[in-house]
Amino acid sequence: SFGLTQPPSVSVSPGQTATISCSGDRLPKQYAYWYQQKPGQAPLMIIYKDTERPSGIPDRFSGSSSGTTVTLTISGVQAEDEADYYCQSADIIGVVFGGGTRLTLL
Amino acid sequence: EVQVVESGGAVVQPGGSLRLSCVVSGYTFSNSWMTWVRQAPGKGLEWVANIKEDSSEEYYVEPVKGRFVISRDNIKTSVYLEMNYLRAEDTAVYYCATQIVGALGFDHWGQGTVVTVSP
Numbered sequence: 001s002f003g004l005t006q007p008p009s010v011s012v013s014p015g016q017t018a019t020i021s022c023s024g025d026r027l028p029k030q031y032a033y034w035y036q037q038k039p040g041q042a043p044l045m046i047i048y049k050d051t052e053r054p055s056g057i058p059d060r061f062s063g064s065s066s067g068t069t070v071t072l073t074i075s076g077v078q079a080e081d082e083a084d085y086y087c088q089s090a091d092i093i094g095v096v097f098g099g100g101t102r103l104t105l106l
Numbered sequence: 107e108v109q110v111v112e113s114g115g116a117v118v119q120p121g122g123s124l125r126l127s128c129v130v131s132g133y134t135f136s137n138s139w140m141t142w143v144r145q146a147p148g149k150g151l152e153w154v155a156n157i158k159e160d161s162s163e164e165y166y167v168e169p170v171k172g173r174f175v176i177s178r179d180n181i182k183t184s185v186y187l188e189m190n191y192l193r194a195e196d197t198a199v200y201y202c203a204t205q206i207v208g209a210l211g212f213d214h215w216g217q218g219t220v221v222t223v224s225p
Binding site: 030031033035037041042043044045048049054084086088089090093094095096097098099100 | 141143150151152153156165167201206209210211212213215216217218
């Protein structure tokens with residue numbers, strides 16, 4: 001299996017843009033997925049296959065990929081976006097999650 | 107609407123056993139891999155195990171290999187996690203999730219069931 005590295009925390013002012021990175025050696029060969037988790041709630045998929053957005057997810061959430069790093073971008077951050085964000089990928093024998101990034105609004 | 111509902115969580119002593127269940131409705135269950143993910147108190151998400159649509163393949167994270175067994179019943183649209191030789195470090199919220207058809211992400215999650223391993 002392989003590891004995914006995320007920054008532990010990101011802070012941003014409301015209305016600004018937040019970027020959360022996720023790095024891993026296998027990412028050039030495997031898709032990444034992003035989840036949002038609010039306290040006491042189950043994770044919610046917000047990006048799949050690096051850049052795709054499930055129905056019902058606001059378009060201020062977007063994903064991108066470059067080499068060994070994938071990035072979640074939240075444009076025009078709103079108070080309701082304060083949460084933990086996890087990247088996830090997989091290979092032939094298992095699934096791995098990043099350690100999570102706590103997004104805090106200033 | 108897809109619904110995923112876990113059950114079976116409890117307080118159990120170290121070395122004990124527990125069986126978790128997960129029922130899925132509003133979804134083509136037999137076309138999807140299923141997975142279990144856990145989250146220890148105050149910690150991040152950890153994938154535990156997954157199982158192929160026809161039960162022909164199963165995969166486990168290293169710390170649970172030989173102790174946990176995942177299974178499914180496509181008629182009952184249910185997936186199970188049999189947990190044996192439980193340890194304190196298995197204490198967590200256990201989530202069941204459906205896997206995107208043809209991909210390796212998880213699109214529908216239950217609210218989780220709590221497993222506490224304590225003397």
